[in-house]
Amino acid sequence: MRITQVLERTAAMKSSIRNSVIDFSQMTTSCVAVVTDVVRDGQPVIGYGFNSNGRYAQGGILRERIIPRLLAADAEALLTDDQTNICPFKAQQVMLANEKPGGHGERCVAVGTVDMALWDAVAKIAGQPLYRLLAERYNNSQADERVYVYAAGGYYYPGKDRRGLQEELRRYLDMGYDACKMKIGGATLDEDLRRIEAALEVVGNGKHLAVDANARFDVETALQYAAALAPLGLKWYEEPVGPLDYAGHAAVAAAYEGPLATGENLFSMADARNLMRHGGLRPDRDILQFDPVLSYGLVEYLRTLEMLAEQGWSRRRCIPHGGHQFALHIAAGMGLGGNESYPEVFQPFGGFADDSPIENGYVTLPDLPGIGMELKAELMPEFAALVAGTV
Structure with a gap:
């Protein structure tokens, strides 16, 4: 072999x-x-x-x-x-x-x-499907047969107003998602609050809406947003400060009682461990978004999960960034708290198998050996062009 x-x-x-x-x-x-x-x-x-x-x-x-x-x-x-x-x-x-x-x-x-x-x-x-192989090898054969997913979107589009944002989020709910995420920090605080209010009119209340600043803010601005967001009871407030500003993140965590989410821009177990040591994160509410593909792969992610267990964190607090099938298999096989999803962007790479619909915020995994790339019709031509002549 x-x-x-x-x-x-x-x-x-x-x-x-x-x-x-x-x-x-x-x-x-x-x-x-x-x-x-x-x-x-x-x-x-x-x-x-x-x-x-x-x-x-x-x-x-x-x-x-x-x-x-x-x-x-x-x-x-x-x-x-x-x-x-x-x-x-x-x-x-x-x-x-x-x-x-x-x-x-x-x-x-x-x-x-x-x-x-x-x-x-x-x-x-x-x-074997990858998630079953992972469960057998690394999770006492305990696999989740369905995985919680949320719809990541709400980007700033050219010419897109608040009504356009609402229409986008309605489409996600119609697809079967029960929670959505939108971007903040690319407009003024007042305008972002108006966008959030418009989103809440669609999703119902804060527990169905997360917001993501993409590490844009300095600590002062992050705290201003935190104060404005606190009454809304949001699902989480994501990446309020730079990924390596652990002290800044701890300051936001001390001031903001709601859940925070971060980690997608940390690329090793050692950096994740520093976040755990110095970032002020709270294992009863905060979300860890380390991306296996961006951080040396699943091999390193398994080391990160081991470190988190030593720090007293449940795997259910982990919801990886990435929004693709590989992370979905890891979530199912390792018993994580869910997975990101990109219903309308980053295609054809984002999303899951074509015949795996979202139902009440959950998706099931197909029983196909491997990750299941072959079950995304628009994705496979990207690989067919790569391997032409080898089969």
Whole structure:
């Protein structure tokens, strides 16, 4: 058993939207395919991966460092001890050879993208949906058969007024979601409050609406928003300050009694641990949004979950950023609190299997080996272009 090829290409993930920090009109992602010599139904097993939105394609790092290391490794060095499958833990060691600790930059995204493809291949070789494989290996065989998801949207669109925001949120509720998230910080506080009021008219009350500042604010501004948001009883107030401003986050947590959410822009277990130590987070209410793909992959995320348990945190407080099938499988297999979803943006990469509808805020996972990329009709052409000629 061996990996015969690791292929990559850059694909567009652009949308005419913006949050408080960036616009997504030029957003890209890396598509990766890990081709093996294992044959199923007359075809080689291929694992597929891509990086989550908000971080651009990683082609240079993949081509110059990460992929050559994998292909140069002895086949046995990438396999489980019993030689029956690929070992993503050993693969990560190979991918990170000769890399200095810390300063994660973009390499964490490149490694995480390949990690997704590796786990897809591992589950396909094992003949299991990824979430069941994860549950058996790392969660006492306890898998969630359905996962809570919320609709992430409410971006600032060119020419979009508050009525347009309301129409968007109504569509999400009609799709089966029971909670939505919208952006703040890209307008004045007064205008954002008017947008929030308009959203509440649609979703009903604060427990069905989260707001996301995308780490835009300094501490003073974050506290001003916190004071204005406090009476609304929102589902959560997300990323009020910079991701590494742990003291600033602790100041907001001390002043704001409602739930806070953060973590999507921290890219290692060590950074997540510093947030736990110094960020003032409260394990009875706050939400942790570490993104497995952006932070060296599931291998590192499993280390993060272990660290959180040592800190007294329940996995149910974890709702990963990303809004894609890989994170959904992790949520189901590891017993997390839910998963983000992007019903109308970052397509065709966002969202879940085409035949998995949202019902009362929950989605079920299909019984297909691997992650299930093949069940998203608009996504598979992105990978077909990558692997043309290999099958």
